[in-house]
Amino acid sequence: MSSMGDKVKIEIFGESHSAAIGATICGLPAGERIDTDELYAFMQRRAPGRDATSTARKEADRPEFLCGIVDGVLTGAPLTAIIHNSDQHSRDYENLRVRPRPSHADYAASVKYNGANDIRGGGAFSGRLTAPICIGGGIALQLLAKRGIYIGAHLASVAGEKDTAFDAVNIDKEALLSAGKKPFPVIDDAAGERMREAILSAKADGDSVGGVIECAIIGMPAGHGGPLFEGVEGKISSAMFAVPAVKGIEFGSGFACAEMRGSVHNDPFEYKDGKVVTTTNHSGGIQGGITNGMPIVFRVAMKPTPSIAKTQNTINLETKENTSIDIRGRHDPCVAARAVPAIEAAAALCILDLLEGNN
Amino acid sequence: MSSMGDKVKIEIFGESHSAAIGATICGLPAGERIDTDELYAFMQRRAPGRDATSTARKEADRPEFLCGIVDGVLTGAPLTAIIHNSDQHSRDYENLRVRPRPSHADYAASVKYNGANDIRGGGAFSGRLTAPICIGGGIALQLLAKRGIYIGAHLASVAGEKDTAFDAVNIDKEALLSAGKKPFPVIDDAAGERMREAILSAKADGDSVGGVIECAIIGMPAGHGGPLFEGVEGKISSAMFAVPAVKGIEFGSGFACAEMRGSVHNDPFEYKDGKVVTTTNHSGGIQGGITNGMPIVFRVAMKPTPSIAKTQNTINLETKENTSIDIRGRHDPCVAARAVPAIEAAAALCILDLLEGNN
């Protein structure tokens, strides 16, 4: 369960303050060339400091390849890449074992690991672990693009402000892909400005906000996936919940379908330019767990950053008394913004796995 | 990918009109006694005909045990149970290969299986395949109850009508568990009556409606799951998407968290009667992918039944022309109602797997 994928499999390792974090990706196709500059550029999209709304922490997330690639060409052997963790603040993290932070993993992890988990900087639960996902996903994105499959995501909403410049039937590929590369990843910059204001307002209050990321997989051929446990929705969803802070996922019309009638929700088929398409895409490109050739469209809900400056109630596990906690440090007031490339990366790994495994 | 679980694993087989459907469940604890009457009663909860809102079709879903159980006691070997499919209507299902039904798997499956899939009655994509999930899940529910873990679900909304009689912090266990046993599975019967009216109104229009099912896992101990790909949310979500018609899932506050601030969303810890609890449960019992001892709460969105009586646009795959289709037959106007036990069953299999596998 600590890895993902059947044919193309990724295994993530590392803790926030361990010597390094990294990933091993197996099953990548031998002989394919990877553009490492493009990969580093992709990694930079999740680095902090690109926008005033993100944390001031610095993370130099340039992966170092240990094996599996020679002169930019995949050898077919497992590819391992690591990112060294630079020297970290020696704050008294042990305090967090005694007084767990609300809505962090501190308490739950302490029970699971008998208190032996590395609690420094969030340990294995840190959002920093999305960097290795981006290594594997960044490689997968390149391999998929060679096959005409493109994956892009944008912030669909933050604190109630929505970026609605997205049409799940006729996706503007360029607009979507360029959104992800902006310092603030929206299609409609005016909507983005409203989101940024909401984030900075929360930050000023010592608070945080949540958001929704919308992702599309364009160019996906029909016929991948399967019924029941083979379904593409299940596969993508389990990948998405691996990204810290994700609390929900919906495909196509998603939860809105619960208020729709079948006659509205059903996607009629039609021939368009000789190709089978649907005139609506409430199914999000997946029917019966199998891709139908339309873009796969899904949205994930990301909770507000649990680390906030406000004083919060918690407990003292030693004295077994109720107490409070003040969390210090520099935290993203909205994790959704920087999570956009991680969502694309996780999706890319799923899709490449399906294709390479004949599934 | 055609099975679910690591230690307790379920494999589903069968097609709507094949000789039988069934499930093999491996890893069940040897020596435990199963109450087969209780299991049959559970199976009846998904049978049609219990409420005027369900299909008039008859399905005698009494499982026949082939192996793995002797005199009601689990032997530890794989348990296989089947349900014979009775004689089916010999309608011209082949027509569906040529003119795929909108939002059904017909077209996508035809591409994947080169047109060889059993299309009769929906084949492997039929909602009927939730019966084997209920066999495995019904057994799992009994085994969990012996350990003080109870799983219940209810219809949270149908066509916009909501059953709000549910408190994720202080769950009324009896009310929740008895809701599932009602012909129409709601906690608040008045809300249920409004839902039923909406369903019958859609049915009268030759149409269908979607819904949301809310599920709670009560008594779940803290410390199960893990970060990244080990997370409980990912595990449960992939199980839920195995249930036909599910298009979304959210844990705790779910998509609503995107509009909340961290100071509201965070669940403060406190000691209550010497036990660690949280005063709110926006996390849905899971933090960092690990259970925190609070009830696990999640909701799944179910799309409207795609089989509706209205004429719909589709294509003719032979002539490659646009055309239309009229679907006949007796279909549930709202699949969400009968899916409630399947959601409980899938959740139970996930939780038993976690516990038995020391995960």
Added chain:
Amino acid sequence: MSSMGDKVKIEIFGESHSAAIGATICGLPAGERIDTDELYAFMQRRAPGRDATSTARKEADRPEFLCGIVDGVLTGAPLTAIIHNSDQHSRDYENLRVRPRPSHADYAASVKYNGANDIRGGGAFSGRLTAPICIGGGIALQLLAKRGIYIGAHLASVAGEKDTAFDAVNIDKEALLSAGKKPFPVIDDAAGERMREAILSAKADGDSVGGVIECAIIGMPAGHGGPLFEGVEGKISSAMFAVPAVKGIEFGSGFACAEMRGSVHNDPFEYKDGKVVTTTNHSGGIQGGITNGMPIVFRVAMKPTPSIAKTQNTINLETKENTSIDIRGRHDPCVAARAVPAIEAAAALCILDLLEGNN
């Protein structure tokens, strides 16, 4: 762990005296036609009573297909086939829980399953469970033959008598494949006669004998498998140990390689009719865990049937005293003879899985 395979996966279920035994095979290629008569003929090869050396028990092992096949064509959905167990002798098997039979699973299984395992007729440990392996393997053999891959096995030795009419470099395909179809599966019938005499002699003494089965996979293309845990030897070996009574496996020169020098053992490459071959085949067709295009050749050691008529020492688990046991019933005096098709079947499942999974 209760199933085998990644892309083409088989799950076996059933106990010797349960209502039925069977198998579910997932990932079979949709649209391929299966010759069921050929499959039944293959199943008959493991049926008892074909030769005087086998048990007089009757087993009508005609599989009944529950799903996954329509009019002889694979639908792509899981294929489940079962064999009903006819009424069995109601002997007092419970005695075996108290006085475990030497070298049977009785004692070990009793510990694992807390005494709840179905002990009748050997339960899940019965050699009868090779029948479901033969169902899946028989199908796989047909699919492989369409691709020019043939698998055959013969008894290489029994009680020291050897059938040496086998050349691992230039395999006589017809001779090998027809050996398996004989009532006594040897290439050299004279050697077979000596083996049969040894078996009947042991039987007359109330005893049993072991044997070695040699198997070849002809027409296997180069380039399948991989290093370390991806190796073809590891994959095949774990399949072989699933066949009851197997206690050893060796590839190519196997254990004899331990007494060879590299200059003798190494297989020199050469071009022959424009094709890459090796002039010897001590590697058994596998180098570095990957097929090299030569026939895959391996041998498995099968222990003597543990059920013998002679009185044996054992213990009484209730009184905790040393005692003895007399085993009654009709048992094969040499399980190796009837295991030949099971070895071919297990190998076929491995190879089909490699091919279908792009591995």
Added chain:
Amino acid sequence: MSSMGDKVKIEIFGESHSAAIGATICGLPAGERIDTDELYAFMQRRAPGRDATSTARKEADRPEFLCGIVDGVLTGAPLTAIIHNSDQHSRDYENLRVRPRPSHADYAASVKYNGANDIRGGGAFSGRLTAPICIGGGIALQLLAKRGIYIGAHLASVAGEKDTAFDAVNIDKEALLSAGKKPFPVIDDAAGERMREAILSAKADGDSVGGVIECAIIGMPAGHGGPLFEGVEGKISSAMFAVPAVKGIEFGSGFACAEMRGSVHNDPFEYKDGKVVTTTNHSGGIQGGITNGMPIVFRVAMKPTPSIAKTQNTINLETKENTSIDIRGRHDPCVAARAVPAIEAAAALCILDLLEGNN
């Protein structure tokens, strides 16, 4: 397939001349302390140069921990350790793509990886990859020892010279465990001296020899494993074939059982000091795929080192002509000697996985 284990899982990465090789081990029990000095000492057992019979190459195989361990205590997160590859000779390895070495992976790998595999130093097929197995296995050995389970191996034969000082029923634990720590890993040093002479004689001839390693798992409790694909023999065997050069494995009496009668081969049960034992151990501690409480005993056959100094026939894949090859470099004339700790390591990982996974 690129990893091993269900609950305790190891993934190996690296190529002979890549920046580093290493392993990620998941599922290790949080809170357990690892003695890193003991681990380094174990790693040294596979290092070359301890005996005149091994290669003169130097390998400083001191693992560097990247994560998963803090102050010697396992955190429960994946543990990754790497060994940096020091600067390597820049020989023209590309030649090996054109003229594959007999009985090496060169040709087979070239087909599989389309010629993109890292061929330098054997790439992913190098015996050097047993070092990461030893990291994971060395940790597993320590964790098992705390539970009273000890694993030891010795050279049972080399070039026909045998170390017979081993009794599978009453194993001399101290003698076995100390054998592994000797520069030349035998129990009977006189036998070892004869083996060494055979190795040095082959080396003097520019040749190599094979050998057999015998391994015992002492203190293994009864009741682990299962029938069919759950069997302990299958699990251990697939682990053993992951060690380069292994061509065969047998449990208990192994291939010798083929010449034994059941009355001799069967292991009678008896009570000894109130404990259930068998008076012989032809089953090698496993019956019906399940441990029976006796020591698990198995032997693996290791082929002669394929890299020999003698001129050998091979082909030129470019000109498609038959040609010859002279292999240079410093190679172990008998890989079996240095493989002993790798065999113990692979076994330890299997056993720990069984125990931690409740299997």
